Amino acid sequence: MVESVDDAGADARWQGFRCEGCGAALQVAEELRTARCPYCTAPIVIERARSSAHASPTFVLGFTVNEAAARAAARRWIASTWFTPRAFRRADVMDMRGIYVPAYLYSAEAHASYEAEIAEEYTVVETYTDSKGKTQTRTRTETEWRSLAGSWSAFVDELLVTASQGLHNDELEAVEPFDLRALRRYTPKVLSGWIAEEPSLDASHCRGMAREEALASVGRRLHDHMPGDGHRGLRFETRLQHENLEPVLVPVWVLAVRHDPDRPPVRMVLNGQTGQVHGRPPRSWVMIGGTLALVVLAVVLVILLRGWL
Numbered sequence: 001m002v003e004s005v006d007d008a009g010a011d012a013r014w015q016g017f018r019c020e021g022c023g024a025a026l027q028v029a030e031e032l033r034t035a036r037c038p039y040c041t042a043p044i045v046i047e048r049a050r051s052s053a054h055a056s057p058t059f060v061l062g063f064t065v066n067e068a069a070a071r072a073a074a075r076r077w078i079a080s081t082w083f084t085p086r087a088f089r090r091a092d093v094m095d096m097r098g099i100y101v102p103a104y105l106y107s108a109e110a111h112a113s114y115e116a117e118i119a120e121e122y123t124v125v126e127t128y129t130d131s132k133g134k135t136q137t138r139t140r141t142e143t144e145w146r147s148l149a150g151s152w153s154a155f156v157d158e159l160l161v162t163a164s165q166g167l168h169n170d171e172l173e174a175v176e177p178f179d180l181r182a183l184r185r186y187t188p189k190v191l192s193g194w195i196a197e198e199p200s201l202d203a204s205h206c207r208g209m210a211r212e213e214a215l216a217s218v219g220r221r222l223h224d225h226m227p228g229d230g231h232r233g234l235r236f237e238t239r240l241q242h243e244n245l246e247p248v249l250v251p252v253w254v255l256a257v258r259h260d261p262d263r264p265p266v267r268m269v270l271n272g273q274t275g276q277v278h279g280r281p282p283r284s285w286v287m288i289g290g291t292l293a294l295v296v297l298a299v300v301l302v303i304l305l306r307g308w309l
Contacts, residue, residue: 106210119230163199174278
């Protein structure tokens with residue numbers, strides 16, 4: 001717990017608090033829910049009233065991967081990369097932060113009407129006379145296409161989209177899935193000692209991202225739903241009803257790997273439950289060019305060897 005400090009002259013993006021551990025007056029960025037006192041290292045949990053701009057999270061997923069395990073997973077991932085500079089593969093994992101990232105959990109009912117052509121395969125047996133005058137049989141597969149139309153309904157749930165401008169949705173997707181069975185009701189005490197971020201994307205924007213994912217999911221499930229031996233020309237229209245969007249906090253380790261003082265650091269993201277790693281490693285064009293040159297040389301040698309033989 002912390003005591004609020006009035007500071008009319010402070011920047012509007014910062015908020016003043018007093019540490020109850022040592023009494024230091026601190027300025028904390030307004031988008032954070034937690035901090036740590038730089039003097040006594042006491043964790044600070046910032047309790048704010050619910051507002052339309054920043055809704056308090058309903059659920060939270062706790063960290064199960066500690067810092068040591070996350071650091072080890074990051075080192076393994078770095079060592080496993082291909083065609084990367086040697087300095088990157090040898091870089092040390094230093095600046096690592098565990099962050100509760102704001103997200104939204106989306107669910108809805110999906111109702112789709114569809115049309116498609118369904119393939120029905122059957123076998124035809126033919127009798128023929130071969131060159132020696134003997135009667136033989138052979139088979140071939142024929143396909144008959146039939147039109148099909150219908151409706152399909154299902155529940156779309158467990159769709160997670162980011163509510164942070166700092167962590168893009170494709171990065172969050174890359175480290176999914178999270179074990180949503182471990183969801184628990186949010187309480188400020190869960191965040192003690194961790195960095196927690198306020199949503200920086202509004203709910204309407206996140207709902208739009210979630211709808212796109214839901215429609216893509218419906219398309220994949222409809223493809224799997226089609227009967228017969230194959231299908232083509234699938235067309236469908238989907239209605240999403242009874243949509244629900246719940247604000248949640250998900251555990252993510254974020255770290256920056258600096259391997260070259262003249263280049264920006266490489267950001268890596270780890271799932272705080274599973275240790276799944278995502279990043280975009282730098283490429284060594286010298287190594288790529290050398291490998292291509294070796295491949296071309298090997299092909300040329302094989303061609304010359306065949307010609308000589």
